[in-house]
Amino acid sequence: MADLDFRLLDWQKEVLLDKTRFKVVVAGRRCGKSRLAAIMLLIKGLECPPGSHVMYVAPTQGQARTIIWQMLLDLGQGVITGSHVNNMEVYLPNGVIIYVRGADRPDTLRGGDLYFIVIDEYADIKPVVWEQVLRASLARHKGSALFIGTPKGRNHFYDIYQEGLSGEDEEWKSWHFTTADNPLIDPAEIQTAKNKLSTFSFKQEYMASFDNAGTDTFKEEWLKYGVEPKDGSWYITVDLAGFEAIMSQAANKKNRLDQTAISVVKLTDDGKWFVKKIEYGRWDVRENAVRILKNIREFRPLGIGIEKGALMNAVMPYLSDLMRKNNLFAHITPLTHGNRTKHDRIIWGCQGMFEHGRVILNIDEKWDDFKDQYLMYPTKGVHDDLMDSLSYMAQMAVTTYFDADDSEEWEPIDIISGL
Numbered sequence: 001m002a003d004l005d006f007r008l009l010d011w012q013k014e015v016l017l018d019k020t021r022f023k024v025v026v027a028g029r030r031c032g033k034s035r036l037a038a039i040m041l042l043i044k045g046l047e048c049p050p051g052s053h054v055m056y057v058a059p060t061q062g063q064a065r066t067i068i069w070q071m072l073l074d075l076g077q078g079v080i081t082g083s084h085v086n087n088m089e090v091y092l093p094n095g096v097i098i099y100v101r102g103a104d105r106p107d108t109l110r111g112g113d114l115y116f117i118v119i120d121e122y123a124d125i126k127p128v129v130w131e132q133v134l135r136a137s138l139a140r141h142k143g144s145a146l147f148i149g150t151p152k153g154r155n156h157f158y159d160i161y162q163e164g165l166s167g168e169d170e171e172w173k174s175w176h177f178t179t180a181d182n183p184l185i186d187p188a189e190i191q192t193a194k195n196k197l198s199t200f201s202f203k204q205e206y207m208a209s210f211d212n213a214g215t216d217t218f219k220e221e222w223l224k225y226g227v228e229p230k231d232g233s234w235y236i237t238v239d240l241a242g243f244e245a246i247m248s249q250a251a252n253k254k255n256r257l258d259q260t261a262i263s264v265v266k267l268t269d270d271g272k273w274f275v276k277k278i279e280y281g282r283w284d285v286r287e288n289a290v291r292i293l294k295n296i297r298e299f300r301p302l303g304i305g306i307e308k309g310a311l312m313n314a315v316m317p318y319l320s321d322l323m324r325k326n327n328l329f330a331h332i333t334p335l336t337h338g339n340r341t342k343h344d345r346i347i348w349g350c351q352g353m354f355e356h357g358r359v360i361l362n363i364d365e366k367w368d369d370f371k372d373q374y375l376m377y378p379t380k381g382v383h384d385d386l387m388d389s390l391s392y393m394a395q396m397a398v399t400t401y402f403d404a405d406d407s408e409e410w411e412p413i414d415i416i417s418g419l
Contacts, residue, residue, distance in 0.1 A: 006075070009184075011177050012036045015146075016043075020173035024147045024164040026157075028179035028208040033148045037118040038071045040146055041098050044116035046079065048096040052115040052141050057134070059124040061102030064088065067120060069100055103129045114138055117145040122160070123152035151210045154382045158210050179206045217347065218374045222354040225363040228276065232268040234301040235396045237335065238292060239389035240311035241282060260288055261389035264295055267397050272358045277365050278386050289318035296323070296330045305396045308334035335392045342388060343378055349391030359390075 008016065009032050015025060016036065027033040037056065045054045056072075058064035065088065072090055073083060082091040088100040096115075101108050103125040114137040119130060130145075138145065149157055164174025179190055194202050203209040241258040259280045266274040276299075279291060292315075296304065306312045312334060323329050337345060353359045354374075361367055369386065376382040 006039050008036075008039070009182060011175070011181050012039075015175055016040060018173060021142075021144045021171040022147070022160075022164070022173070023145070024161050024172065024174040025149075025177070026151060026161050026174070026208050026210075027148065027177040027181075028206045029150060030185055031177050031179055031182050031208075032184075033177075034067050034071060034120070035075075037120060037146060037148055038068055038075050041068075041072065041116070041118060042076045042079065042092075044144075045092045045096045045098050046094060048094065048115045049141055050095075052113040052143070053097045053099060054116040054118075055099040055101060055109070055114055055134075056118045056120065057101050057103055057109065057125070057129070058120045059102065060104045061088070063121070064100045064102045072098065072100070106133055109133050110137075112137060113140045113143075115141050115143045117143070119145065119147050121149040122147045123149050123155055123157035127156040150208055151204055153379050154210055154376070161210070176208060178208055217377055218351065218354055220371075220375060222357070223367075223371065223374070224357055224360050226274070226360040227363060228266065229268050229272075229274055229360075232266040232274065234264065234266050234276075234299040235303050235305070235393065236292070236295055236299065236301045237263045237265070237305040237389055237392035237396060238288075239307055239385055239392065240288065240315060241385065242311070257282055259383065259385045260291075261385040262291060262295060263386075263389040263393060264299055264301075265390070265393050267393075271397075272360060273353060273390075273393060273397070274360045274362070275390065276362050278370060278389060280369070280386055280389075285314050286318050288315050289322055292319055293322045293326065293328065297326070297328055301330060303331050303333055303396055305333045305335040305392050307392065308336050333396065335395050342384070346377065346384065346387050346391045349394035350387060353394075 012032055012035070015023060016039070025033055025036070041054050041056055048054065056064060056068050058067055069085075069088065073080065076090065076092075079093060080090055081093050083089065084091075090098040090100070092098065103109070103119075106129055109129065110133055114134070117134055117138065119125060119134070122130075134145075137143075147157070147160060151157065160172070161174045161176075163169060164172040179185055180187065190206060193206055197205075239261045241260045259282050261278055261280040263278045264276040266276060268274060279295070283291065292304070295301075306315070316332070319332075350359070361370075373382060373384055373386050377384055377387055
């Protein structure tokens with residue numbers, strides 16, 4: 001150890017010295033995360049109990065060679081006793097091997113006891129590599145792991161990052177750093193990149209941001225908030241999620257399950273939507289029916305739209321039974337996709353309404369989750385259930401207008417959808 005020269009940045013020291021077993025570092029380009037990985041591989045390798053080794057994993061074998069191989073040799077030249085470039089192995093004086101591998105060859109990751117693993121650019125690696133291959137190799141010595149990388153949307157890397165932030169599991173901890181956290185990078189260079197690159201690229205590569213919609217389909221300035229108007233009629237639209245195995249799946253924090261979303265909207269005489277609330281969650285079929293009935297009782301809607309299909313068929317017997325028992329009835333409209341994909345349906349139903357200020361969100365409600373889905377749409381790994389539920393309102397809000405002065409030759413115009 002005396003021969004090793006590890007000059008660390010402040011953030012690198014913080015992560016290195018932390019005792020948490022599983023560390024997640026989300027960092028921008030040129031932040032210094034690969035150097036930290038190489039240093040931790042060498043230190044952990046020298047600490048290894050007999051019979052165990054350490055491993056570095058990148059998305060591909062080629063990336064692993066490019067990112068870490070030479071850096072390992074340079075940083076560890078005081079203690080490395082040998083290396084094998086074809087096998088991608090570095091040898092330490094205590095008999096420990098640092099394996100350098102690519103996740104594109106998962107069979108090479110199996111077998112043996114590992115004391116420490118670095119998984120680089122985890123967003124580009126299939127989660128099964130960790131969950132089904134690497135995790136078990138740490139069991140014997142209760143080994144540790146470092147996950148590092150730059151975000152690629154809200155995928156499994158985002159999941160473990162959130163797990164480390166939550167503090168619910170003491171074995172996990174997360175950090176977030178941007179390119180600016182490396183003082184060796186000229187701030188003028190970062191500013192130049194900001195001026196030249198697209199917002200999407202800069203936020204992802206330099207700011208290490210998961211909150212990166214990219215397509216800019218829905219703009220934040222289109223969001224309007226207000227109080228409930230006096231005129232208008234209530235309508236409810238429901239986007240149902242699957243009902244199976246709710247209780248068992250609820251315990252899985254990483255599971256990206258769809259949610260049922262119930263939109264309660266007052267349609268005003270001038271064609272605007274006042275969104276009172278969007279109730280959402282993962283419920284079983286009976287609970288879905290109960291929640292729909294409660295909204296019927298509170299708002300007495302002129303109509304309720306429910307997405308047509310197997311899920312509607314499952315919930316309707318429960319809902320019909322509840323309505324009979326409570327002597328409370330509402331007109332149910334089966335909603336269709338209209339031969340559109342979900343993406344097209346949401347665009348058609350919502351984009352024009354928001355852009356022209358015709359959607360008013362209840363100022364007394366919290367809209368954080370809706371706003372996240374709205375701004376991120378469409379982003380892989382981000383729920384769109386709230387947006388989908390609201391988009392169905394376009395089918396409930398068909399209003400026609402005509403000019404009385406030209407009543408002999410008029411044709412209906414749907415001002416809601418813009419058709």
